[in-house]
Ligand SMILES: CC(C)[C@H](C(=O)O)[C@@H](O)C(=O)O
C-alpha cells in the first residue's frame with residue numbers, strides 16, 4: 001500500500017499526522033504500508049511557488065492512494081488565481097482523473113444533538129452523495145472575461161458533460177446503490193439546462209443495466225429543499241460537479257458535525273484521494289484542538305475503496321464509534337457532560353480502541 | 354393599478370382567487386384596481402398550445418403588475434420542452450425584463466414549530482434573497498447537444514454575466530440592504546468560475562456607492578452550509594440566477610412553511626410579477642385545502658414594490674399575522690391545538706381582519 005501523504009495547510013498537517021498514526025498502528029499489525037510526504041496548496045506555493053508542485057503530482061501518480069489534509073490560508077488570499085491553494089486541489093483531481101467523489105453524510109447516534117435540525121429529522125441519517133469531479137463547468141472551455149460588440153465586458157464559463165463522462169460516474173452510482181439500499185436519485189436541472197437534459201438521458205440509459213436499483217430524478221432546487229425537509233428520503237444522490245459541490249456541503253452541514261465526515265475521490269481503477277470534508281480552518285491551526293476523526297475516517301474509506309479491505313475500514317470505524325461512546329469529544333462536537341480532548345489525544349484513543 | 358391575473362395550473366386558480374378577494378376588498382375601500390385574467394403554463398398550452406400565449410404577454414406588458422399562481426402539472430410532463438409549463442415562466446421573466454427576484458425567507462413566531470430546524474436556530478429568521486433572474490446559464494448561448502470530434506455526444510450550456518447585468522441587480526441589492534440592516538452578502542463561486550470572478554469585481558465596484566452597507570462575499574457551497582448552520586447571520590443575500598434558484602429554495606424550506614412565502618420579480622421601473630414561492634401542487638388542486646397566504650402576501654409585496662404603498666402592504670401583512678394569531682391554519686402549517694381551515698375560509702378571515 002503506497003500512500004502519498006499531502007498535509008497541506010492550516011490544520012492539515014496536524015490532522016494528517018493523526019491519521020498517519022492510525023496507518024502506523026495498522027503497519028505494526030502487519031499491513032505493508034509505505035508513506036511519502038509532499039506539499040500541496042499553500043504549502044506547495046511556499047515550497048515551490050506552485051500549489052501543485054510537479055514532484056507532488058508525480059508522487060501521487062506513482063502511489064496507490066493519496067491522503068490529503070486541507071488547503072487554504074489567509075496569507076494566500078491575494079495571490080493570482082493560478083497560484084492559489086485550491087488550484088492545487090482542482091489540478092490534482094484532474095491530473096489523477098478522480099472523477100467520482102464520494103461524500104457520505106451520516107449522523108452518529110452520539111452526535112445527534114450537534115445538528116441544527118430536529119433530532120427526529122436527522123437521527124439515523126446516512127446518505128451517500130456521489131459528485132462527478134472532473135467535468136462540468138469546473139473545467140469547461142471556453143471561459144474567461146471578454147468584451148462584447150457593444151463594448152461591455154462579460155464574464156463567461158462553459159458547462160458540459162459528454163456521454164462517457166456521465167456514463168462512467170453513473171455506473172459508479174448504481175454500483176454503490178447496489179451495495180446500499182438500491183435507491184439512486186439523480187439530481188440535475190433538466191427543466192432549464194441542456195447539459196442536464198443530456199445527463200438525465202444517459203443516466204436513464206445506464207439504469208437499464210441495474211434493474212434492481214430504483215432510479216429517480218430530482219431538480220437541484222428541489223433537492224436543496226428536500227435535504228432540509230426530509231433528508232432521510234435519500235440513499236444515494238448522484239449529481240454533477242457544481243451541483244454536487246453545493247448539495248454535498250449542504251448535506252454535510254445537516255449532520256452538524258462536519259468534523260466527522262470523510263470523502264473519497266476515485267479514478268477508473270479505484271485509485272483514490274482521501275480527505276476530510278471540512279476545510280483548513282487556519283484560525284485554529286497548530287492549537288491541537290482540531291477534530292482528526294474525518295481524516296481518520298478517510299483512511300477507512302481508503303482501505304475500503306482503494307485497497308479492497310472493508311474489514312480494516314470496519315475496524316477503524318468501530319474504533320471511532322468506540323471513542324465517541326467513551327464520551328471523548330473535540331471542541332467542535334463537544335456537549336456538556338462529555339470529555340473534551342485535543343486532536344492528538346483523540347487519535348491516541350482511536351489507536352487504543 | 355392595472356393588474357394582469359395569471360392563475361396558471363394546479364392550485365394556482367384557487368390561491369389566486371383568494372388573493373383577488375383581497376384585491377377586491379381593497380378596491381371597495383377605494384383603491385383603483387383593474388384586473389384582467391389570462392392563461393399561462395399548462396393552462397396556456399391547453400388554451401392556445403403555448404405556455405405563454407401572445408395575448409398573455411401582451412396583457413402583462415400593458416399592466417403595471419402581474420399576479421401569478423403557479424405552473425405545472427403531470428399531464429404536461431411529457432410535452433417537448435418548449436411546450437412545458439415552466440417555459441411560460443422563463444419567457445415571461447425574460448419578456449418583461451424581470452431581472453430582480455426578491456425572495457424573503459422569514460419565520461413567523463406562530464409557525465416556528467413548522468421548521469425542521471431547531472427553534473433557536475430559526476426563530477426570528479428574516480432574510481431577503483435577491484436572485485438575478487434574466488441572465489446566467491438560464492439564458493446563455495450557445496447551448497445544446499453536439500457531437501464531438503471523437504464521435505461522442507456532449508450536452509453543453511453557457512454561463513455569462515455582463516457588466517450592466519451585474520451592476521443593475523447589485524444596485525437593487527444595496528438599495529434593499531439600505532432599507533434593512535445594511536448588510537449584503539454576495540454569493541458566487543469566484544474560486545472556480547470566471548463569471549463569478551467578474552461578478553465579484555463589479556459588485557465590489559458598485560459597493561463604493563453605498564459606503565453605509567457592509568458587503569461580504571461567500572462561496573455558494575459555503576452559503577448552502579451556512580444557511581443550515583446559522584441562517585440568522587444573513588440579512589440580504591445577492592446572487593446569480595442558478596445559485597439563487599438553489600439557495601432561495603433551500604432558505605425557504607428552512608422556515609418549514611413555504612406556503613407562507615411570497616416573491617416579487619421586478620424590472621427596471623419596478624413593474625413586477627408577484628407569485629408564491631411554492632409550486633402548483635397538482636395533487637391537492639381543487640380540494641380547497643391549499644394555503645393562500647403566500648399569494649396574498651405576494652399582493653402585499655406588489656403594493657410595496659410596484660405601487661409604492663407600503664401602508665397597504667403593511668395592512669395586508671398585519672391581517673395575515675392576525676389570522677395566524679387567531680389560530681387559523683391550513684393543513685400544511687397545521688399543528689395540534691389550532692383550527693384547521695380551508696383555502697377560501699383562510700382568505701375570508703384575512704379579508705375580515
Ligand atoms: C476549494 C474548491 C475549489 C472546492 C470545489 O469547489 O470543488 C471545494 O469546495 C470542494 O468541494 O472540494
Ligand SMILES: CC(C)[C@H](C(=O)O)[C@@H](O)C(=O)O
Nearest residue numbers: 191192221439440442443598
Ligand atoms: C420552474 C423553474 C424553471 C424555475 C427556475 O428554475 O427558475 C423555478 O424553479 C423557480 O425558481 O421559479
